[in-house]
Amino acid sequence: MVEDIETIEQTMKRCRTETLRLLHRIPPTLGDRQWHPDFSPIDWHFGHIAFTEALWLLPEPERERFHGPAYQKLFRADGLPKAQRCALPNRDAIEQYLGDVRAAVERVWQSPPPPWDQGKTRLWWWLLQHEVQHSETISFLSHLAGIDLRINQHHCPTDSQKLPLQAAMVAIPAGVVCQGSEQVWAQDNERPLHWVEVEQFWLDKYPVTQAQYQQFIDAGGYQQSKYWTEAGWQWRSKANITAPLYWRPQNTTQNHPVYGVSAYEAEAYANFIGKRLPTEQEWERSARWSSPHHSSTYPWGEALPSPEWCNFNHHHGQTTPVNYYDQGRNQGGCYDLLGNVWEWTASNFEPYENFHPYPYRGYSQTYFDGQHRVMRGGSWATRSWGLRASFRNWYHPWTRQVLVGFRCAS
Numbered sequence: 001m002v003e004d005i006e007t008i009e010q011t012m013k014r015c016r017t018e019t020l021r022l023l024h025r026i027p028p029t030l031g032d033r034q035w036h037p038d039f040s041p042i043d044w045h046f047g048h049i050a051f052t053e054a055l056w057l058l059p060e061p062e063r064e065r066f067h068g069p070a071y072q073k074l075f076r077a078d079g080l081p082k083a084q085r086c087a088l089p090n091r092d093a094i095e096q097y098l099g100d101v102r103a104a105v106e107r108v109w110q111s112p113p114p115p116w117d118q119g120k121t122r123l124w125w126w127l128l129q130h131e132v133q134h135s136e137t138i139s140f141l142s143h144l145a146g147i148d149l150r151i152n153q154h155h156c157p158t159d160s161q162k163l164p165l166q167a168a169m170v171a172i173p174a175g176v177v178c179q180g181s182e183q184v185w186a187q188d189n190e191r192p193l194h195w196v197e198v199e200q201f202w203l204d205k206y207p208v209t210q211a212q213y214q215q216f217i218d219a220g221g222y223q224q225s226k227y228w229t230e231a232g233w234q235w236r237s238k239a240n241i242t243a244p245l246y247w248r249p250q251n252t253t254q255n256h257p258v259y260g261v262s263a264y265e266a267e268a269y270a271n272f273i274g275k276r277l278p279t280e281q282e283w284e285r286s287a288r289w290s291s292p293h294h295s296s297t298y299p300w301g302e303a304l305p306s307p308e309w310c311n312f313n314h315h316h317g318q319t320t321p322v323n324y325y326d327q328g329r330n331q332g333g334c335y336d337l338l339g340n341v342w343e344w345t346a347s348n349f350e351p352y353e354n355f356h357p358y359p360y361r362g363y364s365q366t367y368f369d370g371q372h373r374v375m376r377g378g379s380w381a382t383r384s385w386g387l388r389a390s391f392r393n394w395y396h397p398w399t400r401q402v403l404v405g406f407r408c409a410s
Contacts, residue, residue, distance in 0.1 A: 008125070009109050011128060011385070012124065012128050015128055015383065015385065018313070019046070019049065019131060020095070020098070022135055023046055023091075025142075025147065025149050026138075026142055026147055027147070028090070030142075030145055030147060031043035031046075031088070033086065033145075035144050036141070037083065038082070038399070038401070039082065039401065040085045041085055041086050042138050042142060043088050043091065043094055044074075044085045044088060045137055046094050046095075046098060047071075047075045047088065047094050047097060048075045048134060049131050050066070050094075050097045050100075051066065051067070051071060051076065051101075052077075052130055053101050053105060054066040054101045056123060056127055056359070057123075057124075057127065058104055058108065065100075066100070066101050066104070071097075074087075074088070121184050122184050122185075122358070125184055125185040126358070126359055132383045132385050135381075135383065139314070139403070140379075140402055140403050141401070148317065149317055150314060150316070150318075157320055157321055162254075162255060164212070164254050165206060165211070165322065167204070167212065167273075168205040170202065170203055170204075170205050170334050171201075171332070172198075172201055172203050172286050172289065173200055174197075174198060174199050174200040175198060175285075176196070177195065177198055177285045178295045179194055179195070179281060179352070179390070180193045180194055181388075181390040187363075187391070187392070188355065188357055188359075188363060189364040190390050191356070192352060192353075192354055194352060194353065198282060201278070201409055202409060202410045203278060203282065203334060203409050204275075204334075204407035204408045205334055205335060206257075206323060206334075206335050206336060206407065207258075207336055207340065207341060207405045207407045208258055208266075208269065208406055208407060209257060209258065209322055210249045210253055213258040213261075213269060214249060214254075216269045216273075217242075217243060222236065222243070222268075227269075227271045228264065229268075231397075232262075232267060236264065241262075244258055244259065244265065245261070245400040246259055246260030253319070255321040257336070257340055257341045257405040259319065259404055259405040260400050260403070260404070261344075261400060261405060261406065262398050262399060262400045263277075263373045263397035263398075264397055264398060265400075266406035267346075270406075273408065275409060275410045276346065276408065277344055277345055277406060277408065277409065278345055278407070278408075279346050279347050279409075280345040280374045280392070281347070282345075282409055283343065284376070284389055284390065286330055286334055287299050287330065287376070287389035288389045289330050289331045297388055297389060297390075298387075298388065299328060299334070299389065300327065300329070305384045305387050309327045309328035310325050310336065310338045310340065310378075311325065311339040311340045311380045312339040312378060312379070312380060312382050312384065312387055313380075313382065313383050316380060317380070319340055319341060322335055322340065325339075337377055338377055338378050338387050338388075339377070339380060339387065340379065340380055340405075341380070341403050342375040342376065342378060342379050342393060342403060342404035342405070343375060343377045343404070343407055344373060344375055344397075345373070345374045347374045349367055349368060349372040349373065350368055351365070367394055371396060373395065373397045374394055375393040375395060375402070376389075376391070376393070379403035379404070381403055
């Protein structure tokens with residue numbers, strides 16, 4: 001990946017181009033609405049990206065231009081409550097804010113402080129991935145709002161004329177395998193690289209499809225507490241949940257992954273068919289298994305993500321059939337371990353041994369509270385810089401707005 005300041009600069013420019021393409025797909029009249037009480041309005045995230053970049057990359061005199069009291073209050077992550085973030089500058093002003101901050105940052109690029117060391121490089125990588133993560137939040141909030149975000153036009157395959165896929169599992173051999181990463185782009189919660197022993201297990205060849213999940217619905221799975229954990233049943237009953245959030249099954253999408261499900265729904269389905277969710281150690285073992293005795297960055301090896309290997313970065317603007325990407329399989333033949341939809345695991349979000357927070361104490365550490373569940377794999381909206389087998393995402397187990405599905409293990 002990236003090793004020097006020039007390449008990082010080019011990468012951040014590519015990332016910003018994609019962010020602006022995303023901004024231009026969203027109608028301005030829909031950007032200042034709060035689409036869900038747990039999340040800020042769409043346009044707030046664009047402003048927050050600029051605010052955070054100025055905070056970390058600009059020297060203090062220059063930074064003050066972009067950190068007036070109003071923006072401090074509005075765009076800081078710990079500023080106004082999410083429900084009070086709708087009184088935003090207009091879209092043109094937010095785009096101008098993004099541009100002005102980046103222009104100031106580019107002046108820093110032109111005269112980098114010597115030497116350009118590993119620590120500074122890591123900070124730039126963290127900021128790039130901060131933009132990637134907020135862009136994904138923008139994407140799923142736009143999806144929740146019904147906004148078409150097909151910004152990278154590719155042919156979108158369907159299941160037309162195809163029968164539903166049959167459930168299949170792959171045996172994942174036991175072994176001592178690596179987990180995490182020490183690469184400069186790794187987030188603090190991915191570090192340090194360490195070794196874990198994983199017993200042999202079986203993993204679904206594909207994420208659970210809409211056709212398979214339909215069987216759970218048809219069998220009354222949402223009405224039978226025996227399939228649910230106690231916390232899951234209380235959540236389902238209180239919210240009167242009867243189907244996934246984005247549940248619009250069609251004959252042409254029956255082999256697409258189900259998504260918009262909570263971890264509770266995923267666990268209930270797994271119990272329904274006599275399986276379970278994989279741990280994150282098992283999931284990472286599968287996603288890094290590209291040859292019998294080698295642990296790789298991606299399921300297919302070390303080559304960077306490509307539209308021929310997985311569904312990411314809005315290349316289709318929606319899910320694809322789970323058996324579509326033959327070239328993206330792992331050594332055992334599992335499909336879609338990266339891209340298409342995030343996948344719930346059975347693991348709580350916890351620090352690895354010898355964890356050190358970066359770039360500030362609360363970035364990951366705040367969420368090591370036993371209340372957040374690990375998701376892995378990325379989605380059709382995830383950009384390439386957030387797509388790797390070691391990357392960890394986390395949400396409360398009742399969250400459904402994310403583009404998240406699951407696969408089962410046994």
